[in-house]
Amino acid sequence: MSSVGDLIDAYCLRCKLTLSHVVMYESGGTIDKVKCRTCGAEHKYRGPKPEIKSGATRSKKVKTGSASSASTGRQKPTLKEWTQKHEDLKDGANILPYSIRDPFNAGDVIRHPTFGVGFVERVISDTRMDVLFHDALRRMAMNMKTP
Numbered sequence: 001m002s003s004v005g006d007l008i009d010a011y012c013l014r015c016k017l018t019l020s021h022v023v024m025y026e027s028g029g030t031i032d033k034v035k036c037r038t039c040g041a042e043h044k045y046r047g048p049k050p051e052i053k054s055g056a057t058r059s060k061k062v063k064t065g066s067a068s069s070a071s072t073g074r075q076k077p078t079l080k081e082w083t084q085k086h087e088d089l090k091d092g093a094n095i096l097p098y099s100i101r102d103p104f105n106a107g108d109v110i111r112h113p114t115f116g117v118g119f120v121e122r123v124i125s126d127t128r129m130d131v132l133f134h135d136a137l138r139r140m141a142m143n144m145k146t147p
């Protein structure tokens with residue numbers, strides 16, 4: 001089982017090759033995003049090979065908007081917790097811009113370009129931390145000396 005900060009083989013769309021990637025973060029125990037060590041591109045983890053199917057045998061699931069209504073129907077527990085923490089934030093609180101190269105500590109508030117404000121719940125190791133974002137608790141890489 002790979003985890004944040006580990007190297008993993010993944011298909012890079014830019015390099016068009018299966019190459020070594022750094023796991024940037026995972027969500028719910030599955031790898032979410034990786035960074036290509038060759039070209040530096042960051043993208044969703046798709047597995048070691050691209051999913052290219054001719055579509056002949058693929059059965060399309062047609063849904064009439066049920067997916068979107070399900071996600072908005074009820075609040076996720078992370079959202080409630082995040083909202084509370086966000087309300088408790090004081091004006092002028094120090095929100096640190098997230099960088100995979102910087103070290104963070106439990107209790108830090110960070111701002112991620114994609115996920116927005118996050119609260120560092122705990123530090124797992126020198127290079128891993130759990131961060132509470134409004135939509136999910138994510139395991140993020142940090143303090144990485146990657147190119």
Ligand SMILES: [Zn+2]
Pocket residue numbers: 012013014015016019036037038039040041
């Ligand atoms: Zn690449």
